[in-house]
Amino acid sequence: MEMVLKKILIVDDDDQLRKSFEKLLKEEGYLVNLAASGEAGLESLKKEIPDLVILDVKLPGMNGIDTLKAIQKIDNHLQVIIMTAFGTTDTAIEATKLGAFEYIIKPFDIPEMLSVIERALDTSRFIRTPVCLNVNTENDAAETIIGQSPSMREVYKSIGRVSSTNATVLIRGESGTGKELVARAIYQYSLRTNKPFQVINCVAIPETLLESELFGYEKGAFTGAAFRRIGKIEQAQNGTVFLDEIGDMPISIQGKILRLLQEKSIERLGGRETIPVDVRLIAATNRNLEEAIEEKSFREDIYYRLKVVTIWLPPLRERKEDIPALVEYILGRKSREMGIVNPGISNDALKSLVNHPWPGNVRELSNTLQQILIFNQGAPIGEEDIQKAIGEKLSEERLHHEKGNETLWQWVHQELTNGGQTKTFNEYVDHFCKILITETLNLTGGNRSKAAKLLGLSRPTLHSKIEKYQLSLKTEVDSASD
Numbered sequence: 366m367e368m369v370l371k372k373i374l375i376v377d378d379d380d381q382l383r384k385s386f387e388k389l390l391k392e393e394g395y396l397v398n399l400a401a402s403g404e405a406g407l408e409s410l411k412k413e414i415p416d417l418v419i420l421d422v423k424l425p426g427m428n429g430i431d432t433l434k435a436i437q438k439i440d441n442h443l444q445v446i447i448m449t450a451f452g453t454t455d456t457a458i459e460a461t462k463l464g465a466f467e468y469i470i471k472p473f474d475i476p477e478m479l480s481v482i483e484r485a486l487d488t489s490r491f492i493r494t495p496v497c498l499n500v501n502t503e504n505d506a507a508e509t510i511i512g513q514s515p516s517m518r519e520v521y522k523s524i525g526r527v528s529s530t531n532a533t534v535l536i537r538g539e540s541g542t543g544k545e546l547v548a549r550a551i552y553q554y555s556l557r558t559n560k561p562f563q564v565i566n567c568v569a570i571p572e573t574l575l576e577s578e579l580f581g582y583e584k585g586a587f588t589g590a591a592f593r594r595i596g597k598i599e600q601a602q603n604g605t606v607f608l609d610e611i612g613d614m615p616i617s618i619q620g621k622i623l624r625l626l627q628e629k630s631i632e633r634l635g636g637r638e639t640i641p642v643d644v645r646l647i648a649a650t651n652r653n654l655e656e657a658i659e660e661k662s663f664r665e666d667i668y669y670r671l672k673v674v675t676i677w678l679p680p681l682r683e684r685k686e687d688i689p690a691l692v693e694y695i696l697g698r699k700s701r702e703m704g705i706v707n708p709g710i711s712n713d714a715l716k717s718l719v720n721h722p723w724p725g726n727v728r729e730l731s732n733t734l735q736q737i738l739i740f741n742q743g744a745p746i747g748e749e750d751i752q753k754a755i756g757e758k759l760s761e762e763r764l765h766h767e768k769g770n771e772t773l774w775q776w777v778h779q780e781l782t783n784g785g786q787t788k789t790f791n792e793y794v795d796h797f798c799k800i801l802i803t804e805t806l807n808l809t810g811g812n813r814s815k816a817a818k819l820l821g822l823s824r825p826t827l828h829s830k831i832e833k834y835q836l837s838l839k840t841e842v843d844s845a846s847d
């Protein structure tokens with residue numbers, strides 16, 4: 366629903382390639398600027414800073430590496446993806462050491478390339494969207510962590526205390542409580558804010574790739590390792606690495622993270638060299654790590670290392686006094702994004718929002734308000750709009766808890782005979798998917814790797830469904846209360 370399109374600058378001397386890139390990226394919903402040389406690229410940057418640059422290493426005139434360095438001088442937070450042909454990979458590797466986000470090899474595998482672009486844009490947002498603590502700024506682009514409750518004030522204090530240190534930080538809390546926002550704040554207020562930054566989502570990257578993504582590899586380390594590759598940790602040298610969803614990191618990789626924490630060094634896959642690295646680790650998880658240790662999916666030694674500085678984010682239902690301020694903030698922000706006038710909300714409606722338990726926390730509150738804004742088309746938000754939006758969720762929830770297909774049949778029958786077309790085919794299918802995934806996660810105690818195996822899905826696919834249906838929290842709550 367973000368209305369703001371991301372801007373990408375392509376720098377390549379090959380006319381054909383620029384054109385096909387432009388077409389492809391526009392179709393994907395990006396805005397595209399083009400430049401045929403390093404010099405032209407820099408000119409374009411001086412006029413307008415994009416969200417991402419895709420840069421050829423082999424350029425006439427100013428070469429790719431010098432262009433990269435010049436880009437970094439203009440804005441060292443700008444993410445750059447390097448394009449390289451088979452013969453020029455050494456330069457591309459050099460570029461990643463210099464801080465380029467990633468390199469892609471021509472001819473491109475399009476889905477893979479789009480996924481690299483998406484990750485680079487994510488990193489860019491993480492680094493560049495300023496996060497403020499509990500203040501209403503004039504800066505429209507900034508995001509604010511809202512909340513005056515005692516527990517949130519503790520969070521701000523912790524952020525203040527840890528930011529200027531190099532301490533490893535563990536951020537815990539249910540899904541949607543703002544862990545990522547806090548991680549961004551810590552990074553932005555830290556001494557390393559002008560140094561490299563890498564974010565790795567331990568669930569979104571397939572298990573088999575995660576290790577090489579983090580640690581890199583030497584040529585010949587495995588079939589298909591045609592070149593050396595610098596891992597994200599090494600790329601973050603002197604900077605910060607954010608390990609999101611660390612509770613879901615495969616146990617085989619956890620040992621290497623422990624070594625990083627203890628000895629401040631890594632080895633590339635298939636390499637014998639010990640590489641000293643100075644990186645600050647910020648980690649986040651919504652999993653119950655103590656339980657994970659018991660079922661041997663999380664190492665105790667790494668847990669003790671990580672938990673020294675822990676920031677706990679309270680669930681929204683335990684800080685209801687913050688809801689009115691959040692609602693005001695979210696309505697203002699979403700209306701602006703949608704280009705509409707903030708319709709306002711009645712007192713009764715606000716009361717309902719305050720009294721709702723919000724199992725999906727701030728994310729769920731935010732999605733609910735957005736849904737109402739779209740549905741209402743500018744009309745003021747009243748109590749009945751809230752009841753309708755929340756009521757739909759409640760009937761879904763009831764469904765999650767009533768087991769046996771008898772209920773499912775009955776429910777479908779009821780919906781269909783309720784008069785009029787209430788749901789589309791896909792909405793019915795979504796309902797079923799939610800039940801299926803929730804139940805699987807319940808069975809595995811929230812362990813996503815196991816759940817993915819049970820369903821025959823890849824971890825990233827499962828992860829994207831969990832995100833789509835906002836399910837991770839419910840399973841945490843369910844498994845905690847069982």
Ligand SMILES: Nc1ncnc2c1ncn2[C@@H]1O[C@H](COP(=O)(O)OP(=O)(O)OP(=O)(O)O)[C@@H](O)[C@H]1O
Binds near residue numbers: 510727
């Ligand atoms: N205190 C807050 N003030 C304003 N917005 C918030 C706050 N907490 C969370 N949000 C918003 O709610 C959404 C979810 O937050 P975030 O992604 O940080 O959650 P998370 O804890 O990382 O969840 P998950 O475990 O599912 O990854 C984001 O859009 C974020 O901006």
Ligand SMILES: [Mg+2]
Binds near residue numbers: 544545609
């Ligand atoms: Mg998160």
